[in-house]
Amino acid sequence: SAVISQKPSRDICQRGTSLTIQCQVDSQVTMMFWYRQQPGQSLTLIATANQGSEATYESGFVIDKFPISRPNLTFSTLTVSNMSPEDSSIYLCSVEDLTRQGGKQFFGPGTRLTVL
């Protein structure tokens, strides 16, 4: 499976600021996904990031709040903009492993964000 790393692993931020989270994969992947996991909750997909095109956002998530970049096939960033305490969550990136039969998604370790 692909090895996925995320930076930072955790951060504490002030209300109104922005944080950019990086996701790096050790192999080229077509699709990367960004999820949010609020404390004690399940995972919710924020957006799908395809290299060379605009990210596709799920209902309830907008580009102004969560801009995403996907400059190449191994890297993506998610920015959480104008943060509020409600944005305190774990943010996870995932990739789909196409070396195996389609559908296997693997997750990074996550970025634990606390907004004060």
Next chain:
Amino acid sequence: QQQVKQSPQSLIVQKGGISIINCAYENTAFDYFPWYQQFPGKGPALLIAIRPDVSEKKEGRFTISFNKSAKQFSLHIMDSQPGDSATYFCAALFNAGGTSYGKLTFGQGTILTVHP
């Protein structure tokens, strides 16, 4: 409908016992059903997965049972160990075959505690 409903919310099992977690889905277009295991502070790890053309898949102590007509699937952990204590998520995916890419819809999660 894209919901996946998971039960129970929490489960306590004695060491050596069988842990059973159930999931139900509504949309028959789902064609790939993975289970993820998540330890505190870590990203979800793919545990085992099944496609609707088989009724059961076993990998070591972990077994998925799939009932297509009932639109239900379950995870069985045999000989449960304290190291299995984690949160388990079922999920479902559209368009998992070929070169199509899909987004995962997660269940609510089950916190499993295995007592020594």
